Amino acid sequence: MNFQDLHELLRLELLRRIDRGTLTQSRLAQQTGFQQAHISNFLNRKRALSLEGLDRVLASQNLSIDQILPLDLTAAAIPPPTQTSDPIEIIPVVSPSAAMDDARISPASIIETIQVSASRLHDNRARPSTRHAHWQRFLAIRADTQQSAAMDPLLSPGAIAVLDRHYNSLSPYRAHQPTLYAVRCGAALLLRFVDFDEGRLILRPYSRDFPVQLLPLATHETPGDYIVGRVCLVFSEL
Known part of the structure; x- marks a missing residue:
């Protein structure tokens, strides 16, 4: 697994939370301090997050890397x-x-x-x-x-x-x-x-x-x- 794969796993987990109604793009932007357009571009694969940005998104959702890996x-x-x-x-x-x-x-x-x-x-x-x-x-x-x-x-x-x-x-x-x-x-x-x-x-x-x-x-x-x-x-x- 590489850094790009980790981005994709996090992106899909965020989209699942949005689909379930437990998260919105605006709420995620508020939690992370990013502009909503930045969040939208990430969720739509138009831009990637920096390592610091990845950490901020994980922290905002109380997620760790092992929690978004669904199997060994x-x-x-x-x-x-x-x-x-x-x-x-x-x-x-x-x-x-x-x-x-x-x-x-x-x-x-x-x-x-x-x-x-x-x-x-x-x-x-x-x-x-x-x-x-x-x-x-x-x-x-x-x-x-x-x-x-x-x-x-x-x-x-x-x-x-x-x-x-x-x-x-x-x-x-x-x-x-x-x-x-x-x-x-x-x-x-x-x-x-x-x-x-x-x-x-x-x-x-x-x-x-x-x-x-x-x-x-x-x-x-x-x-x-x-x-x-x-x-x-x-x-x-x-």
């Missing part, structure tokens, strides 16, 4: 094999269909593997649905072009998203931060933020250029029937 991003290449005192786990990278449907991953379904430290995996809290409680817990998929575009800049094309298939709950994983899920939507596996209201899953992209999708549930279905897992790690290729 590793902005580097997939780590090569290393010798370390921390045990290493081999995570299979599979197709979206295998991630959705295969309780146990067979060798034939493995496209490639990555190595992740065991502590980074097993420090994750689990909230499995009854259906997924005995499924193989951790696996990964590569984000295709459409998935990465919908979640830009959180996911770059070809990024590997590690899924925790023992987290199928809509309870936020971290307070005041959205949780990124892998969700079954017909034959597709979508990576989205998810809400639930009036019997429908609301699938929200990060990019404002993509539409919100509504996924109605049958009376006998629960959100856990569609939530394949939580995205707990992302490895971006250089």
Whole structure:
């Protein structure tokens, strides 16, 4: 993640607050001491903030950088094999269909593997649905072009998203931060933020250029029937 990405994350968080009605451009200008035109230009991508300006906006909203990062991003290449005192786990990278449907991953379904430290995996809290409680817990998929575009800049094309298939709950994983899920939507596996209201899953992209999708549930279905897992790690290729 670079300085430009941080600008974009902050800009999108401010726009979400404005959309929810908890913030206005004029109020933000008053809080930061900027002219409203300056704030408007920033929100509309017409100008960037200085480092000092970024700090002023974060302070005005009682935000820290880690609060606008909705998941554990590793902005580097997939780590090569290393010798370390921390045990290493081999995570299979599979197709979206295998991630959705295969309780146990067979060798034939493995496209490639990555190595992740065991502590980074097993420090994750689990909230499995009854259906997924005995499924193989951790696996990964590569984000295709459409998935990465919908979640830009959180996911770059070809990024590997590690899924925790023992987290199928809509309870936020971290307070005041959205949780990124892998969700079954017909034959597709979508990576989205998810809400639930009036019997429908609301699938929200990060990019404002993509539409919100509504996924109605049958009376006998629960959100856990569609939530394949939580995205707990992302490895971006250089």
